[in-house]
Amino acid sequence: MAFKDENNTMVAPIYIIDLSLEPENRYKALAQAYKSQLQGLTSLFNSLLSDIGLSRFYHGPVSLLARLLLRGLYSPAETAELRGIAKVSGVPMHLLVSFNVILDCLMGCTSGAVKVLEAGRPTGQSRMLHFRTLDWSMDPLRSIIVQLEFVRSRSATPGQIVARSVTYVGFTGILTGVREELSLSLNFRGVHNAARRRDHARFYLHHLLVLLGYRQSISSILRGYITPEDPEDDQCKSLQEISDELVPRHTTAAYLLFCDGVSAMVIEKDYETGVVRQSNTFIGVTNNDEEEFGCSNEATPFAAQVSAKTSGVRAGMEALIEESRDRLDAISLKWRACLRKARRKSKKEGKDPSQVERTLAITTDEVIEWVSAYPTTNEQTHFATVMDPVNGQVVWTRTYPEPAE
Incomplete structure (x- = not known):
């Protein structure tokens, strides 16, 4: 249950999860604290079915x-964690x-990273x-x-x-997380690359196998x-x-942002491919593929782009992608304005304005x-939250128990 901090900002309550406990016991105290809210979410299943385009006629059989x-x-460990939550x-x-x-297939989000100096x-x-915001239409989730x-x-x-x-x-994967030397966030991607029916079939078969527990979800991979899970395998990996x-790993389509405090990387992830962009000044991503948005001039891809790319927009996603462009453009323009101002100042001082962004x-x-x-x-x-991967801290967070005006 969110509360107000000293700045009168609504923030999320903090709970400790002990990874040394047996998986079934890790989330029991948290589930007990939110028992009534979790029970109120049982009606959301039909809403989820509607969100993925399934007619109400099929809700009962499904x-x-x-x-x-x-x-x-x-993951057996994550399954055990859910059993503990269900039991409580x-x-x-x-x-x-x-x-x-x-x-993780239905969210609209904004993620990015920017160089900071106090x-x-x-x-x-x-x-x-x-930085990251998480957007979704299901208001009951705001309370948990x-x-x-x-x-x-x-x-x-x-x-x-x-x-x-x-x-x-109740969610055991990682959508927004940070540890020393690494932070990450996941954004929904409303398109996937498929040139043939076979490609579409493989993509949706993957979704089905994830749903049935035969393949790992993207949020579980990020976790x-x-x-x-193995404390002996706790070495932080590089970007x-x-x-x-x-x-190359088989996953659902998603936008992934990773940051180590020195540079940041966006992966426009498809089923078995990905386009990678990297920057050490500013980079951003929302829910669309357009590379010219949200990336500084220094951001350069270091993975090959899919050679033949055709994007199919899921039903009802056109409006979301258009709104995504607006969100990304808005925050990218703020960086560009700072850059223009700094270049003008550099020029007046007789310095090389082309070196300003560094x-x-x-x-x-x-x-x-x-x-x-x-x-x-x-x-x-x-x-919304801001994370510092240098020391593994959540610098700032704000929750919105009611829709922002």
């Missing part, structure tokens, strides 16, 4: 099939499974902050937004927070980079290693101001 077939996730909350297992595998600090202390802090009580450093996530109660692993930075307060402004934050925004 619900019955879901009870029979949706028994767990690909009384929410049926098939609803929790569907929530976990469908949620006033009066030496340029050597600049770093990139990762939390910030999770993960610990390993049976490790050599039992009190150390190893990672943080801003998420929904492995932030809170790997290059992540790109090499993820680009050292250009804004303050943390400016990042928060950019993220909070319309249309980056809008009436469908559930929460």
Whole structure:
């Protein structure tokens, strides 16, 4: 349940998740605290079916099939976590499974990273902050937004927070997370690359296999980079290693943003390919593929683009993609305005204006101001956050229990 901080801003409550506990016990206390809210979400299953374009006529049969077939996730540990939540909350297992595998397919979001340097600090202390908003039309989910802090009580450093996530109660993957040297966020992608019917069939078969627990969801894959299940495999991976692993991997279509505090990387991910962009000054992504938006002049792709690309927009997605362009353009224009101002100043001082972007930075307060402004934050925004991957901190977060005006 969100509360107001000292600045009168609504923020998400913080809960500790102990990864050293047996998976079934990790989320029980959280589920108990949100038991009534979780029980109120059972009606959302039909809303999810409507959101993916299924006629109301089929809701009954689909619900019955879901009870029979949706028994767990690909990961045994995550399945056990959901069983613990179901046991405490009384929410049926098939609803929790569907929530976990469908949620990352339906969100509209803004993600980005920008170089920051606080006033009066030496340029050597600049770093990139990762910002993100999460937008969705399902207002009941606003009441179950939390910030999770993960610990390993049976490790050599039992009190150390190893990672943080801003998420929904009942969701065990990672949509927005940070640890030391890495932050990440996932945005919905409303198109996928398919030149033949066979390509479409493979893509949607993958979705079905994820739903049935035979393949790993994208949010579960991302969880492995932030809170790997094996504490012995806890070494943070570099952006290059992540790109090499993820680009060819079979996943749903998504926009992924990773930041290590020095540079940031966007992957426009398709089923088994991906277009990669990288920048150490500014980069952004919403829910469309257009490369000219949201990327600084220094952002250069280091993975091959699909040679023959045809994009099919899912039913009802045209308006979302148009609105996505507006959101990305709005925040990109703020960076470009700063860049133009800095170049004019550099020119007046007799310096080379072409070198300005390398050292250009804004303050943390400016990042928060950019993220909070319309249309980056809008009436469908559930929460906004700024993360610092250098030290693994959530710098700022704001929740919206009611639609923003």
